[in-house]
Amino acid sequence: MTTQPPSLNWDEAPEGASPKASGQTTLEDVSKGADSPCVAICSTLFDDVCRGCGRTVMEVSNWVFMTKEEKHAVWVRILAEGYPKKSGET
Numbered sequence: 001m002t003t004q005p006p007s008l009n010w011d012e013a014p015e016g017a018s019p020k021a022s023g024q025t026t027l028e029d030v031s032k033g034a035d036s037p038c039v040a041i042c043s044t045l046f047d048d049v050c051r052g053c054g055r056t057v058m059e060v061s062n063w064v065f066m067t068k069e070e071k072h073a074v075w076v077r078i079l080a081e082g083y084p085k086k087s088g089e090t
Helices: 027-031 057-065 068-080
Strands: none
Touching: 027 068
16 A cells, blocks of 8 residues: 655745745656756765755665655655755755
8 A cells, every 4th residue: 555645735844944945946846857856965975864965875875766655755854854955055
C-alpha cells in the first residue's frame, strides 16, 4: 500500500517559511521537472545535513533509488526549512 506524501500547506508551514521567498524553489517548480534539489554546494562530507540542499547524507546517497513519493516528501520538508540555498546563502 502506497501512501501519498503530505502536501505543504503554507498556513501550517514553520515560521519564516514562504513560497518563492527570494526566488526559492517551490513544489510547483518541482512538479514541472526539478528532480534533484542539489545546488552544487555539497557539505555532506562534513555535515549530517547538506548546507546547500538540506538533504541528509542518506537522502543524498539514496536519491536515485527513491520513489517519486519519497522524493516528494523530502522536497516538502526541505522547502519548509528554507532549502535549497543559493550560492552565498549558506
